[in-house]
Every structure is written in C-alpha cells, then in structure tokens.
Amino acid sequence: MQSQSYHGYQVWGHSIVELEGEFQRERHAASGTITLRGKLVHASGVLGHYESEEDAELAGPDWARAWVDAHS
Incomplete structure (x- = not known):
C-alpha cells in the first residue's frame, strides 16, 4: 500500500492480487x-490491472491526486 500527503489529504494506492486464466x-x-x-x-x-504490485499501487495515488484537483 502506498500513501502520500496531497493538499492536506492522504491519498492511498492499493494492489489486490488476482489470479487469471487456466x-x-x-x-x-x-x-x-x-x-x-x-x-x-x-x-x-x-x-486497471497490472503485472506488478508496485505499478498497481502507484496508479491509486495518481487517480486520487486527479480527483482532489478536480474537486478542490
């Protein structure tokens, strides 16, 4: 799990393991x-879905920062 402070908010990125295919x-x-x-x-x-846990965790804060910017 990744966490960052952004404009007074805490933004978090999460990765959930999924198993795919046969x-x-x-x-x-x-x-x-x-x-x-x-x-x-x-x-x-x-x-979205990513090959690595780190890439998945980084997508969350990117989305959250964009949400904060759009709603501030």
Whole structure:
C-alpha cells in the first residue's frame, strides 16, 4: 500500500492480487482511496490491472491526486 500527503489529504494506492486464466497467472488490480483527517472522502473502483504490485499501487495515488484537483 502506498500513501502520500496531497493538499492536506492522504491519498492511498492499493494492489489486490488476482489470479487469471487456466495457469493462474498473477496480476494486480489497482485502486485508490482519499482520506481527510482520518475519514474516508472517496474510494475508486478497480482502476486497471497490472503485472506488478508496485505499478498497481502507484496508479491509486495518481487517480486520487486527479480527483482532489478536480474537486478542490
């Protein structure tokens, strides 16, 4: 899980392991969460699927920063 401070909000990136196909190839679903003073502001659905956990976790804060910018 990745966390960053952005314009007073905490933005989070999450990776959820998924198994795909007959050979159970691992992939990672990305999501994001925004909190303010410890309270949930908004959460995404699945933002996309990535080969690595790190790439999936980085997608969440990117989405969250864009959301904060659009709603400020």
